[in-house]
Amino acid sequence: MTLSYAEIRSRTEERDRSLREKVMSLDEAAALVPDGASVGIGGSTLSRTPMAMIWALIRAGRKDLFCARSITSCEGELLFASGTSRHILTSWFSQGIVWGVSRIMRAYTESGRGRFEEWSHMAVGLRFRAGAMGVPFLPMRSMMGSDVIAQLPEARLIDCPFTGEKLVLVPALNPEVALIHVQRCDAYGNAQIDGLPFMDIDLAMAANRVILTTERIVSNDQIRRAPDQTKIPFMAVDAVVETPFGSAPHECYGLYEPLFRHLDGYAAQIRRDPEEGVRAYLDRYFYGPKSWTEYLDGLGLEELLDARRRGTSIHDD
């Protein structure tokens, strides 16, 4: 899995890193992700999940993606249930603590139909960071002695050449594609992220291709007026797709909170019958709508507006 430096360099060299427009549709962006690709997913749990892009990949019938995310929520259940992924690397996997242990995650992993590869949260972050830095590993001090590391032959224990202390080396993770949702970016892909960045900056620099979905596209002039607010540089970006409410039913910092009623309904539907419930959900919300706008319409304008009201009030007091 750990790529040689020659391989990393030649993959990057082949990319068109020039300043150029790369605005496209969800379908066009989905075509950049081949079956079997390794895919890093931005955001965390219910936050800035690149839901619109996941929605497009599931609709496109993509198969056998190897997915990696800091913490995985219902998007992981949907990736399993749709056959889009059978292998998810993450630190925590369930819809969310308030909804209990994921029935879908359990059904797939316990039957061997899906693999949940568990690394500590910091280990996932450092694997992306190593990838972003162009080094084959980073050292860290957790996981030692636990059964988490006992399950991970890719992590290595060493004695530090400087201090003699025991350390873990975690290997770089350089996904073929990163899916990242942002509040705004320009047509070249210079992206601004408000609030919690999670691991998205390291992920973007680690990946060999970045697909950005964005709440809105702004001018390059606006970006250049505050270059210290650019978090992902255009050079690293291959596709820009404008998708309002692109994380719904999850949240996007400062713009909308999660659609809790929708998520409660989803959880209840899964609880009643995991396999049938998730199938019906996919049919209704993923395969059924003709467009992202129709998907949003299905979520319901009232709940979208409520989520927007809650989301924009974060710094009101």
Added chain:
Amino acid sequence: MTLSYAEIRSRTEERDRSLREKVMSLDEAAALVPDGASVGIGGSTLSRTPMAMIWALIRAGRKDLFCARSITSCEGELLFASGTSRHILTSWFSQGIVWGVSRIMRAYTESGRGRFEEWSHMAVGLRFRAGAMGVPFLPMRSMMGSDVIAQLPEARLIDCPFTGEKLVLVPALNPEVALIHVQRCDAYGNAQIDGLPFMDIDLAMAANRVILTTERIVSNDQIRRAPDQTKIPFMAVDAVVETPFGSAPHECYGLYEPLFRHLDGYAAQIRRDPEEGVRAYLDRYFYGPKSWTEYLDGLGLEELLDARRRGTSIHDD
């Protein structure tokens, strides 16, 4: 030099990391830096140099500081010439390329009175980053084969356990004190930095104490309204000193550019007679003034206003 983990932990544990006011004077802050301390200096070359704090340390007669900075300009000459430091770790050391090779650096290093320990620019950054991450080293891919690394017994060559490639490991640098100048922070030390951050965030987290000088102190409420703009957390900060024009005659992004006429004058004075020129400069600008305000007055209001005009016009077009 590489600290054991037990040592790093116990040093941090002893610090008062609670949310508390820590506003003090330059003299009080200078008293936090003992003779012989290792000191990380923020900013780079002519930018966001913590000049007011260096000014205070030189005036206080501090001796034998081990100083580390990304790139060192005239503040390094003044640290050598005043006896405040005899050992500077940096990647580049001269007043600035437009003024030629530093006569002071040459005089001190060639006579063995001062040591210029040369690491590559990225190596300096990764040494601070390792310190910030609480690991004893980070891997990197430059310096190999050069005479730079041949002079650095602390850097180690290894064969990567994952890929078999040759790599350099650079040891963590955890300075006892970091001196950092910022555009604004609150009384607790939550700091915002505009524009180029250089290595200051890693340096702040690597150091065992942080002394912030700031163009102005803002309310904690203002900080909390945009928590994603905080670049250094209060927990890491031990002193906050309000010092307008705290980097002069160097620049502070968005507020003032370098005082080029003053720097040209300084360079000319050194060129005529390095040792006598720098001594006269120290007497006039460092030892002579009774206060930071009197120092600024010596630089001249006209040039300060000119630097301010140039500094604030960066994004005017």
Added chain:
Amino acid sequence: MTISTADYTASELLAVMSARLLRDGQVVFAGVGIPLLAATLAQGLHAPGLTILFEGGVIGAFIEPGKLPPSTNEQRCTRRANMVLSSTDVLLLLQRGYVDVGFMGGAQIDQCGNLNSSLIGDRERPTTRLPGTGGGNDIASLTQMIVAMKHEKRRFVSRVDFVTSPGFLCGEESRREAGLTAGGMYRVVTDLGIFGFDEHSKRMQLLVLHPGTTADQVQANTGFELLVAADLEITDSPTERELTVLRRLDPDQLYTA
């Protein structure tokens, strides 16, 4: 008015008792659920200067009553925060040594304080796959821990099926020998009492009983033999003020049902 055990739920007791362990001025890395709630409760009571860190990437937040976040990764966690940063970087603060207390819930714990949130049964073919470590392993590996959990025999086992978050591993010096030279289990708070760990054997020890419980009752609900402190104390009941502030924080009983 005297508060009796009928006046609060087990979760409320847990939140109150663990909140009392936090001291003003400390830096606490809090997980979602009871830890988040108890840390926020402590801020509202005796520790206004408590600094709360969340693994989503938050330093020094003040959660708004009635607006508890569904995890530690949503914007509700950032309300009036001093700083927001990447999740990798906030976890690295544990490693760098900035955190006084790690504070999380637990699904299963053993007599050496190891926590399991990964799986029940065989590792290759678990009967129940659980959600996993999240930052739990990092927190437990790198700092002093307080764990808050319901006291049930099936949750307090001799040896966990899977060590997700390390306590003292096999006891004695095994944690240190494994390479974890900092931190370790400090306290386990349950609805029955408060537990520490013996200095040498690193086995769980009953330190304090909650009102209305006995040492025998605690042992009966524990799947291994508990050490019991010589000077066993009894906690004061939750006060009206504690319960009032707590209920204002979680009016929908998201975490205190």
Added chain:
Amino acid sequence: MTISTADYTASELLAVMSARLLRDGQVVFAGVGIPLLAATLAQGLHAPGLTILFEGGVIGAFIEPGKLPPSTNEQRCTRRANMVLSSTDVLLLLQRGYVDVGFMGGAQIDQCGNLNSSLIGDRERPTTRLPGTGGGNDIASLTQMIVAMKHEKRRFVSRVDFVTSPGFLCGEESRREAGLTAGGMYRVVTDLGIFGFDEHSKRMQLLVLHPGTTADQVQANTGFELLVAADLEITDSPTERELTVLRRLDPDQLYTA
């Protein structure tokens, strides 16, 4: 009007000739002085989409004519930049492979393209201590290099006193064997000509002569035996447009005196 060698300075020739080597759409990591100037000149001429990186922490800047920065670490470098980031992170872009061309000046170079900016004389007791590597070592270690420098015999030496920024080290496969598996010297541009490196021996080779120079003259100003390309070309003189744009960029002759 015909441009003759009397119409431009050696520095201007250097800037124009190296600017011509940069192609639109490339990502160039530029040092201060002639490289910064030449990259900005290329943007103003044939490469409007050239992305310039500075080690101060800048991606995609457009330097304003007449406001050249005194180093690559001041706010003048950030004008109309697409992104500003830490200096460590911008240098890591070299390591990650995002950069097509590293472009810097040199004080001393040898026949295998190694650069010295650290010291003259003995390593322990140098006769002249120079300012050092800055990011030079990182740039030369990690990407394809263009070096722009004045052509003087004392600067073109058989073996540099100190390898600050690695070229091909001892030639042949020695660079790769030292662990530097990416990048290497691509071109050296001087006021006399343009040089490459032999594919196998990795020794410096004269590829192109500037107007008014001869191969003999170049050799006479070089401290080692130069290889000479079979099909030696001659560059076109700087054009009026090139010189006009260049002089607008540096009206005070900060870097082109």
